[in-house]
C-alpha cells in the first residue's frame with residue numbers, strides 16, 4: 001500500500017514536473033516531498049510536451065450507463081486533475097462509431113497518450129490505428145483491443161483470476177451433494193474479457209461438472225463440451241454465444257426468465273449461478289429470487305458496484321470481485337507519465353491480442369462477500385459506510 005502511495009505521489013510529481021517544464025505549474029502541486037523533487041528534476045531533463053494548452057491524455061470509456069465506468073472516470077479525473085495534467089474523458093455509449101469519433105476528437109485536441117477501454121475489442125482497432133498514425137501512444141485500458149499492432153500497452157486487472165474466483169466461490173459455497181443445477185452466464189462476446197472471465201471460471205467449474213457435483217442447466221453448447229478442461233477460443237465462443245448477457249441488464253433478465261421457464265424440476269431447487277458482473281447479476285438474482293421452485297441460489301458478480309454491495313449486505317447477491325479502479329487509473333497515469341517522459345513504462349506481463357504480445361501491467365483482485373465488505377471497501381476508503389444500510 002505504502003509503495004503504491006509513493007508511486008502515485010511520484011507520478012503526480014512527475015506530471016507536475018512536466019507542466020513546470022511547460023511553464024504552468026498547477027496550484028495544487030505537491031512541492032515539498034523529497035521523492036517528488038527528485039522526480040521533478042528527472043523530468044526537467046526530459047523532453048516536455050508542447051505548451052500549447054492541448055489535452056495531454058485522452059480517455060475513452062465504454063458507457064456512462066454502468067456504474068463500473070463511472071468509478072473509473074472519477075478516479076481518472078481525481079488523479080489527473082490533482083496532478084494538473086490536461087485530460088478529457090469521453091464515453092462511447094455502447095457505439096464503436098462514437099468511440100472512433102471520440103478518438104478522432106481527442107487526436108484533434110493534440111493528445112500524446114490515449115487511454116481507451118474498447119466498446120468492441122476488434123472494432124476498436126481502426127480507432128487506435130488512427131491514433132497511432134497521429135503519433136499518439138495507445139494504452140488499452142481494462143479491455144484488450146485485438147487484431148492490431150496499434151496497441152502499445154495494456155493496463156488490466158487479472159481477469160482470469162476474476163473468473164477463477166467466481167467459479168471457486170460457487171464450488172466452496174454450494175450445498176452438499178451432487179447434481180446441483182449450474183446456470184452459466186457470460187459477458188459480451190465483443191469484449192475480450194468475457195472470454196478470459198469464462199476461461200477462468202471454467203478452469204475450476206469443469207472438473208466439478210465432470211465429477212457430477214454440478215449439472216449445467218442452461219447451455220447445450222456447454223454440455224456438449226463439458227468433458228473438456230481446456231477450450232479453444234471457438235469453443236468458448238459457442239458457449240458464450242448461448243449464455244451471453246451482452247453486459248446488458250435487460251438481456252440478462254430476459255435470458256434468466258427464459259432459462260427458468262424452460263427448466264424442468266431437476267433444474268430447480270438449490271442452484272448455483274455464474275453471474276458475470278454486478279449489473280447482470282442483480283438482474284439475474286431478481287429473477288431467481290421470485291421463482292417459487294428455486295429454494296436457494298448462490299450468485300457471483302464483479303465490480304463492487306454500490307447497488308451490488310447493498311445486495312450482498314441484504315443477502316440477494318452472494319459475492320462480488322473488488323477491482324480497485326484507483327489502482328488501475330493510477331497505473332495508467334504512471335504509464336502516461338513515463339511515456340511523456342520518454343521512458344519505457346514498467347510492465348509485468350504480456351497479453352497476446354491475436355497480432356502481437358502487448359506489454360501489460362496487471363493488478364490483483366479481491367473477493368468481497370458479506371464478511372469482508374467493511375474491511376475491503378469501507379476501511380480502504382473506497383466507499384463511505386453511509387452509502388449502505390444494514391452494514392455491521
Ligand code: BGC
Pocket residue numbers: 066068142143187191193194247277278302303323
Ligand atoms: C469489465 C467489467 C465490466 C464489464 C461490463 C468488462 O470488460 O472488466 O468490470 O463489468 O466489462 O462493462
